[in-house]
Amino acid sequence: MMGKMLLVLLSFVMLTGCGVQDHILEDVLLAEVVGYDTAEADKIKGSTVVSVSQSGEKSSMGKEVYTAVTHTDKNVRQQIESEAPRSLVGGRLSAILYGEKLARKGIYDYVDTYRRDPAVGRDLYLAVVSGKAEDIINVESKMLKTPGVKTEEIIDHNSKTHLPETSLHSFLYYYSGKNMDPVLPLLEVEQNHIKIKGIALFKDDTYIGKYIKYEDGFLFKVLLENFKKGVYEARIKEHSYIAIDNISSRVKYEIKDGNGSPEISIKAKIKGGVLEARNIELKSQSAVTAIEKKSEKTLEKKLDRMVKMFQDNNIDPLALGDRVRSQTRNFDSKHWEDVYRTVPIKVDVDVELVQQGITD
Amino acid sequence: MKFFKSEKKVPPLQHDTSIPYAEVPAKDFEELFKKFKASADFLSFQYPSEAAFTVSYFKSIVGPDQVHQEILPVLTQQHPSTLEEVKNGIPVENIIISNDLKVIQDAVMTGSVIIQINPDNSHCLLVPCASSEKRQISIPETEFSVVGPKEAFVESIETNINLIRKRLPVPELQMKEIKVGRISQTRIAVLYIDGIVDQENVQTVIQRISDIDYDAIVDISFIAQMIADNQNSVFPQFIDTERPDRAASGLSEGKVVIIVDGSPQILTGPTTITNFFTAFDDYFVTWHIASVFRLIRVFAVLFSIMSTAIYVAVTTYHYQSIPADLLPTLIASRGAVPFPPILEALVLEGTIELLREAGARLPTKVGQTIGIVGGIVIGTAAVQAGFVSNVLLMLTALAALASFTTPIYQISNTIRIIRFPFLLSAQLYGLLGVAICAAFFVCHLLKLTSLGRPYLEPIFPLRVKDLKDSFIRLPFSSQTQRPEILRTEYSSRMQPKPKEDSRDIDE
Amino acid sequence: MDNLPKKNRKVSSFFAMFLVHKMQIGVGLLGFERVIAKNAGYDAWVSILITGFCVNIVIWMSFRMLHKDGNDLISIHKHLFGKWVGGGLSLYFIVYFVFLTITILRTYTEVIQIWLFPGINVPVLLIIFGLLVYSCVAGGFRIVAGIAFIGLLIGMPLLLLKYFPLQYANFSNLSPVLDHSVKDLLLSAKAVTLNFLGFELLLMYYPFLDEPRKAEKWAQIGTIFTTAVYLFSAFVSFAYYTQEELAHSIWATLTMWKIVDLPFVERFEYVGVSIWLFEIIPNVCLGVWAASRGVKRLFAVNQRKSLLFLLFIIILSCMLFQTRQGIDQLNTIVSQVGFWTVFIYIPALFVYYMIVDKVRKRSK
Incomplete structure (x- = not known):
């Protein structure tokens, strides 16, 4: 009996000495969006929006911006701590933004740190900002009327219609995978609003400076994956346009002779309804x-x-190389890289209008 | 490493002769009478005349009407000259003549009248005419049900056995009686249905009860604790019930019932953990409804145990896991609170326990109402004063409510208590701490037995057949077998109906 | 037939399935994908099938020996090699079980260190685990089997979470099928071994199974079930990651839990790692139980004492491995040793046993 008591006592003594570092909810600064820009003299400038809890029963969340200029990404965090009242944590990051200039230098180093950190999620969004990432950060911090992170919500909403999936996971997927290149949304600030400008195209981790316009994002998505939403406006004649409401879009890749002289034909089938038909009889x-x-x-x-544009720039956001690999035995990746620019690619679209609205 | 040993060396039992009660009878008759006469309610008088008879009894436990109408007239009218003649004259059964001091003492103390012929006072005639005060049968309070029988056990063992026999009028319903308690000499009855019950269970119960050595057994809860397989467990290992219908149904399943005189509750065993989530009204409604209610109860119990612990774990360590839409609400409600989550939770849980304890001590059910109202007032004030967050207040109140859903009172106490280890381990290691604590409890439950039968059955050991009346209740037509856990001698409850070929539509 | 366990200490033959399966599903499931894809790439699922099938065969062999002997490995060793050589071989198995346990426990604490609490005091955590394991194993084999069963009940629903990565799945990653040489497939199959280790404990708990002849069927089903679980997990991970990314992901399954987004909980890895305790504790319990039982049988000491002694050793050795590299090395070594023990030694023992059996029968 004495022994047992001793054991219990001992364990209590031990327990007091083994606490782990806590992150009490309201005692940490939750970073929501992080932005990186180039700064003078090879430095980078990191800025972040954090939500700040305000006490009181019906309070909403306040937001604050912290910035720091240093050499490496981790240093940014350290520098920010120097002006932060509480410790900054990244576990609830929902978007990471890269300024255009930085993106053109390659962003992998700034992605890798988040991939390594077990506290950071995998479904956060990455995006390139036309101009400076800091601009979005500043706009974001002023959007207080509704809770939630605007940047995240805008990308999330649009990735059903005009954007491919662009979470950290898909970036890593396309970046690390052979014979494919990632894309990221391109954001801009227009009259104090965050807006999607288009889809930024990458060669590995480097933004090539070209992008697909927002309207054409739908088309890119048609080629990339099967999906069930979105609207596209097609010009039929001079002054007559038709807006097609996508009901379901399916795409199929047919590949011949992957290791020799490959030929690719892409067959897309769009089932749609007509939303708007200006000057058109139906x-x-x-x-x-x-x-x-x-x-x-x-x-x-x-x-x-x-x-053609993809081929000219030697980028492969459609993962054509990977698709060829998956249908070719003993795929020769070197050979593919050599021939990619010249591979004949035929796109075949089949549009079927199945609904014309409730009037005719 | 000596203290890890669990086999304890039991010292040989020493008979403790310093206890002057029932064990050691008086030396002679005079001493015994002296002892009796020390009490003011002991009556001893000569009747009808100085030299005839001495009549003595404790007037507090003897029915005066019986003495006046059946005993005294015999002495005056029939003029008997020997005790034999008195015995034949009095129309009462079980009269004994004895000169054994032990017998005399026991008889007197349970309400017999002593008649002696003067001057020879060595032999006594003992006429049992005890009168005992008992409560009327009332409606069950702790296990109230809207439908179903409204009788509850009372403190008298005869009445209680009567309530059970009435429901099971078969001679196989048998009873063994044991007296336990050095001072209290409590009557304990063990009931079972011969031919159904596993005799091993009966033997275990009788053995354990006979082994009890204690001065006063005041209530059945003493017995429940003393004969439990593991007396250091917070989990009750017998079901105590105040419903005769539940007792009767337990008996017919093959359980053993223990009744203690002076206690309005009875024990049934062996029992498994699922029995504690079984309310007896589950059998009064259709099986779908009963099953849903049982699942709700299980969920409620889990919620009650885990909710505050998970709140503490998540707000202290795992801010990442909070759903995005809930985050602002949580932060806002936590923002004003000056304490870390663990302290906040302990304060609030403590308050609730305080209210509950106070409510239980107040005389009527109104007391509970006042307690709840007090809870709301205190809770609101605490939130407004910024002492606790309203999310936690809601969680704690819900958890308290959820712990009331268990039909058996004993287990709801257990649930109240085991929350605290979970809370503390959540503070220590977050969700991992909760998991570690749960693992310790699972391990404990696995080891626990009730009358030697596994406590976690039918989950482990897995007995699929017994699942039919555990977390869910299947219709009576599928309850053809008695629970396997009870190892009944005769397991089938009814003749299962032959399966009819399903007829086609419109046939 | 020396000291066989009593009837009330045995578990029903049905539990062989849970015991075999549970011991195979452990910390390995959280990150086995990377290791097995090293050689055979995304054809490694074939390797899982190969290993699973081999394990089925080894189980069949083990049961042949056990049925004949009626007791456990230690009595087989004694029967075949005599007291000293047999005892030495049995001792080897005890050490092997201990190392298996150390691997499981240390790898799990590493997961906790990396994913939950980087600053956690590992010795204290290990001591808490030690207490938990002691209190389970001290309850006897039935309790160990019970905790294995309950661990399985709690762990199985986690498989449903594969729904989330499946939304991002790219099954074209898996094609073209069988694009690797047989040698690569076999090398991967060898790498899979670590995940299937643990079934050989049945050489120790065989006498605790009620109706052991029926148990054989259940043990085989348990292994098939394990194969199915690994196959399913591998498919999902392969479809979710590119090969290059998987090569960087130490804990592929855990990383996939990051994207789980239920209405009441996000970022499931924190919950998942905690629940995984229920997958780890049974394995550690079984391992320690088998080792301490072995010590008891071999040296005729009180099992409580041997249990305490082994736990002490296990906890101490766990503290020795500090770095990722060290733990990785431990995993590799145990995998190698396990491979030789399970796929070379046991079949050899089987063949020898059969020969000896024949010869002895003939000489009679």
Whole structure:
């Protein structure tokens, strides 16, 4: 009995000496968005929006911005701590932004630190900012009317229609995978609002300076994956446009001779409804068929141009190389890299208008 | 490493002769009478005349009507000359003539009248005419149910056995009686249905009860603690109930019932943990409803134990795991609180326990109402004063409410208590601490037995058949077998109906 | 037939399934993908099948020996090699069980260190685990089997969480199928071994199984179940990561829990690592139980004492491994040793046993 008592006593003594570092909810600064920009003399400037709890029963969250200029990313965090009243934690980061200039130098080092940190999630978004990342940070910190992080919400909302999935995970997926290149959303600030400008194109981790316009994001998504939302406006004639509401879009890649002289044909099938048809008759079946044909042509032309642009810049955001690999035994990755620019790629679009709204 | 040993060396029992009670009878008759006469309620008089008979008894436990109408008239009218004649004259059963001091003492103390012929006072005639005060049968209070029988056990062992026999009128319902308690000489009855019950269980119970050595057994809860397999466990190992219907149904399943005189509760065993989530009204409603209620109860108990611990773990260590939409609310409510989450939780849990304890001490059910109202007032004030956060207040109140859903009072006490280790371990290691604490409890529950039967059955050892009446209750038509855990001698409850071929539509 | 356990200490044959399966699913499941994909790339799922099948065969062999002998490995050793050589071989197995346990415990504490509490005091944590394991194992084999069963009950629902990574799955990663040489596949199959280790404990707990002939079927089913779980996990991880990224992910499954986003909990890895305790403790318990039982059988000492002694050694040795590299090395070594023990030694023992059995029968 004495022994047992001793044991209990001993364990209590031990327990007092083994506390772990806590992160009490209101005693930490939760970083929500982090932005990186280049600064003079090879330095980088990091800035972050943190949410600050305000006491009281019905209080909302305040937001503050901290910035620091140093050489490396981890130093940024350290520097910020010097002006922060409480410790800064990254466990609730929802977006990481990179200024255009920095992105053109390559962003992998600034991504890797987040991939390593077990406290950081995997579903946070990465984005390139046209201009400076700091601008978005400043706008973000003023958006207090509704809770939540605007940057994250905007990207999240649009990734159903005009953007491919661009979370940390997909960036790492496309960056680390062979024969594919990542893309990230390109954001800009317009009249104190955060806006998506388009899709920034990357070669490995370096922004090549070109982007797909926001409107054409839909087309890129058509090529990239199967999805079920989004609207695209196709020009039929001079002054007549048709807005196609995507019901379901499916894409198929047909690949021939992966290790020799490959040929790729992309077949996309869009089932859609008509949302808006300015100056267009839609009464007869033949009229609808004509419109389908016309819009197919327009889309194909645009997509051909897009794919050509990818090839010219030697980037592969569609993961064509990977698709070829998955259908080729003993795939020769070197050979593919050599021939990629010249591979004939044919895009075939099939539009089917199945709904014309509740009026005709 | 000596203190790890669990086999204790039991010292040989020494008979303690310093206890002057029942064990050691008086030396002679005079001494015994002297002892009796020391009490003011002991009556001893000569009747009808100086030289005839001496009649003595404790007037507090003897029915005066019986003495006046059945005993005294015999002495005056029939003029008996020997005790034999008196015995034949009095129309009462179980009259004994004895000169054994032990027998005399026991008889007198349980309400017998002593009649002696003067002057020879060595032999005594003992006429049992005890009168005992008992309460009327009332409706069950701790196990109240809206539908179903409204009888509850009372303090008298005869009445209680009567309530059970009434429901199971078969001679197989048998009873063993044991007297326990050096001072209290409490009557304990062990009931079982012969032919169904596993005799091993009966033997275990009787053995354990006979082994009890204690001065006064005042209530059945003494017995429940003394015969428990593991007396250091916070988990009750017998179900105590005040419902005769529950007792009868337990008996018919093959359980053993223990009744203690003077206690309005009875014990049934062996029992498993799932029995504690079984309210007897579950059998009064259809099986779907009963199953849902039982699942709700299980969930409520888990919630009650874990919720504040998880709150402490998450707010102290795992801010990452809070859903994004909940985060602002949580931060805002925590913002004003000056204490770390653990202290906040301890304060609030403490308050609730205080209210509960106070409510239990207040005389009526109104007391509980006042307690709850007090809780709301104190809670609101505490939140407004910034002492605790309102999210936690809500969680704690819900947890308290959830712990009331268990039908058996004993286990709800257990749930009250085991929250605190969870709370402390959450503070220590966050969610990992909660998991470690849970693992310790799982391990303890696995080791626990009730009358030697595994406590966690039917989960472990897994007995799929017994799951039919555990967390869910299947319809009566599938309850064809008695629970396997009870190892009944005759396990089938009814003839299962032959399966009918399902008829086609409109046939 | 020396001191076989009593009837009330045995578990039903059905539990062989849980015991075999539970011991195989452990800390390995959190990050086995990287190791197995090293050689065979994303064809490594074939290697899982190969290893699973081999394990089935080894289990079959073990049961053949055990059925004949009726007791455990130690009595088989004694029967075949006599007191001294047999005892030495049994001692080897005890040391091997201890190392298996150390690997499990140390790897799990590493997960805690990395994912939950970087500053945690490892010795204290290990002592708490030690107390937990002691209180389980001191309850006897039934309690150990019980904790294995409950661990399985609690752990199984975690498989449902694969739904989240499946949303991002890219199954084209897996094709073209069988694009690797047989040698690569076999090398990967060898790497899978560590994850399947633990079933050989049945050589120790065989006498504790009620109706052991029925138990064989359940043990085989348990292994098939394990194969299925690993196969499923590997498929999901392979579809979720590119090969290059997987090569960098030490804890692939844990990392996948990061994207779990339920209405009441985000970032499931914190909950997951905690729940995983229920997967680890049974394994440690079983390992320590088998080792302490072995010591008891071999040296005829009180099992409580041997248990305490072994726990002491295990906790001390766990403290010795401090770095990632050290722990990685430990895993590799145990995997190698386990491979030789399970796939070379046991089949050899089986063949020898059969020969000896035949010869002895004939000489009679």
